Amino acid sequence: MATETHCPYCSLQCGMRLTGRRAPEVSAWEEFPVNEGALCRKGWSAAGLYGGRERITSPLVRDRETGEWSAVTWDDALDRVVDGFRAAQAAKGPDGVAIFGGGGLTNEKAYALGKLARVALGTSQIDYNGRWCMSSAASAGIRAFGLDRGLPFPLADVEEADVLVLVGSNLAETMPPAARHLDRLRERGGRVVVVDPRRTPTADRADLHLQPVPGTDLALALGLLHLLVAGGAVDEAYLAERTTGWEQVRDSVAAWWPERVERVTGIDAHEVRALAAMLAGSPRVMVLTARGAEQHSTGSDTVLAWINVALALGMVGRRGAGYGCLTGQGNGQGGREHGQKADQLPGYRRIDDPAARAHVAGVWGVEPDSLPGPGRSAYELLDALGTPDGPSALLVLGSNIVVSAPNATHVTSRLESLDLLVVCDIVMSETAALADVVLPVTQWAEETGTMTNLEGRVVLRQKAITPPSGVRSDLDVIAGIAERLGSTASFPTDPEEVFAELGRASEGGPADYSAITYDRIRAEHGVFWGGERLFGESFAHPDGRARMLAVEHRGAAEQPCADYPVHLTTGRVLAQYQSGAQTRRTRSLPDDGPFVELHPLLAGRLGVATGQSVRVATRRGQMTAPARVVATIRPDTVFVPFHWVGANRLTNDALDPASRMPEFKVCAASVAHA
Ligand code: SF4
Incomplete structure (x- = not known):
């Protein structure tokens, strides 16, 4: 069956x-x-x-002297973990232990992990790799709309748009089944616009492709709004009725003439005018952003600038129109709603909100005052590891930090400075290889749990196969640690029971799951939290109006210079996913390794041909990989995929001040024949 x-x-x-x-x-x-x-x-x-020989099926501990691994029993492994946690907290207080989670963990695991941190360990030091995925869009959504749900409408609504603007998204390659909506939109006579420094498979389907200098999407949005104001294309009635702050936003774009936009972005002024004319004449305009726009030290302001465009046109809340963010990780949405984020409690509640603390503490059976406050954001947490004020023990679930963290050489050295590193994983990932204790866990089809997809649709992954003997679920691991720590709170291991508790903890919060059950999800093909479409009548701020916030173009934290004369940008390829820990081990998927994409003009100056080795260096590190000479990238930019060790040794750890998102998507680099 x-x-x-x-x-x-x-x-x-x-x-x-x-x-x-x-x-x-x-x-x-x-x-x-x-x-x-x-x-x-x-x-x-x-x-x-499944069936890969690399699967770990027994807990492993590493001898720091010899580097050798030994298989141990689960009891021995968990005792060693808890002894290490106790020692770290005895030396440094509750925050001596940190937890790093993942945007691919189920809602149940994300919830249990937050509870483990706040109740059993009493540490504030918990965050997750979703901070590096769409936190800039989340931060902007909360500020503008009062609520963050990646897409506030079903993905299929894309087909109803007259103009779809994709800013920094390559969905035809990263999530190909979604590209059908672009095709149907175009069959209806709608138009697709792609803003991306590379001509990707998505840009190949576009009616208009704008190729900005990496890190300048914000300036393009300011220039478009300038032209929409000048052309009388803004929806004054909508702005008066449904928003606040319009006058300041309008004034802030007064000096963004197309020629200035061209100077900053490298996009011809006539193309900026062409896009503005397209937007002005269309009844339904939809803007979707993704990592290309968001993974910047100006990421949240960039998203706010594009939200301002959608609001100024009166599009947000209208069917087939508006603004949305295309989440990346499997549970990028749910992963940030249930408490594994440094500043949040379940239900997408703020951890510094007294009412939220009282409600969640009540569900957990503890005193509100016993819950810690906000902790460090993901990169700041890793940067603090092993320092006098930072944690000296770390538990990692669902993340391969050594490959995926920005400025990865530095982060790896912080991991190596820990007294205890514990990693739950299915294989010996690059991060697990550094650990003191590796706990082998179940994965995907071996277990049941819910995920919340990019539309806010809660879906159920159902157990289909029997896991190998010797592995345990992450929920079992969390419960085992909590029990050994002497926690009096309950840590159920049945996913449906955890989900029911999560529902109670989230009740009344912005992301309220209390009416969602496994049976409903099965019967309804997933259940949207908050309803299928949001913002039709009002926004989530107390007065029901969206906030328009004036933002300024600042540019990337690193600009090209004599030593590092080109822009480096990173991204994904079709056959690989995130750090590649799973897909690189799937034999039927090609693993060609990393490459460096560069334009023929740049390749000609360097004397490099496709297949020859090139070295890319930044202020943080260097890597060598074969060149791919393509005319589809800007001549001043090189591209490296991030699924292998290397790309993130180069990337910049400059953080967005609001979201704490690192600037993965652009830094200054040098390229040379290796
Ligand atoms: Fe769909 Fe999986 Fe491919 Fe994503 S990775 S587009 S979820 S099949």
Whole structure:
């Protein structure tokens, strides 16, 4: 009998069927509305995760003297973990222990992890890799709309737009089943605009492709708004009725003439005018941002600038129009709603809100005053590890930090400075290889749990196969640690029981899951929290109005100079996912390794041809990889995919002041024949 479940990878959470108890086979689940049976190459290959010889099936401890690993019992491993945590807290207080979670963990795990930190350990030091995914869009959404839900409408609404502007998204390559909506939009006569420094497979489908200098998307939005104001295209009635702050925003774009936009972004002024004219004449304009716009030290202001464009046109809340963010990780949305984020409690509540603390403490059976306050953001937490004021023990779940952290050489040295590093994983990832204790856990089809996809649709991944003996679920690990720490709070290990508790803890919060059950999810093909479409009548601020906030172009933290004369940008390729810990081990997916994409003009100056080795260096490190000479990238920019060790040794750890998002997407680099 087939089990209906969802892909282990990206935020689309495509539905699929699995058959077979040991070596599952993937087949289409046509009735699931998000992907209608379509899957990308990663989804079709997902079952290849099983049967790999690299699977860890016993807890392992590493001898620091010899570097050798030994298999130990679960009791021994968990005792060692808890002894280490106690020692760290005895030396440094409750914040001596930190937790680093992941945007691919189920809602139940994210919730239990937050509870483990705040109740059993009493530490404020918890954050997760979703901070590096869409925190800039989340921060901007909360400020502008009073609420952050990546897409406040079903993805299929894209088809109803007359103009779709994709800013920094390559969805045709990163989530191919979603590209059908672009095709249907164009079949209807709608137009697609892509803003991206590279001509990607998504840009190939566009009616207009603008190729800005990396890090200048904000200036383009200011210039568009300038032209919309000058052309009388803004919706004054909507602005008066549904927003505040318009006058300041209008005044802030007065000097953004197209020629100034051209100087900053490198986009021809006539193309800026062409896009503004397209927007001005269209009844339904939709703007979607993704990591290309958001992973910047100006990421949240960039998103606010594009939200201002959508609001000024009166589009937000209108069907087939508005603003949304395309989340990346599988549970990028749910992962930030249930308490594994440094500043949040379950239900997307602020941890410094007394009413939220009282409610959640009541569900957990503890005193509100016993809960710690906000902790450090993801990069700041890693940067503090092993320092006199920072944690000396770290528990990692669902993250491969050594590959995915910015300025990764520095972060790796911080991990190496710890007294105790504990990693839960399925294989010996690059991060697990540094650990003192590795705990082997179940994954994807071996367990049940909910995910919240990029639309805010809560879906159910159902257990389809029997896990290998020797592994335990993350929920078991969390409960085992809590019990050994002597916590009096309960830590259930049945996912449905955890989900019910999560629902109670989230009740009344911005992301309220209290009316969602496993049975409803099964019956309804997923359940949207907050409703299918948001903002039709009002926004989530107390007065119901959206906030328009004036923002300024500042540019990237690093600009090209004599030593580092080009821009470096990073991103994904079709066959790999995130740090590659799973997809690089899936035999049916090609693993060609990293490469350096550069323009023929730059390659000619360097005397480099495709396939030859080039060295890319930044102020933080260097890497060597084969060149790919392509005319689809700006001549002043090079691109490296981030699925392998290397790219993030180069990236910049400059943080966005509001979201604490590192500037993954652009830094200054040098390139040379290796
Ligand atoms: Fe999986 Fe995303 Fe591919 Fe769908 S688009 S099959 S969710 S990786």
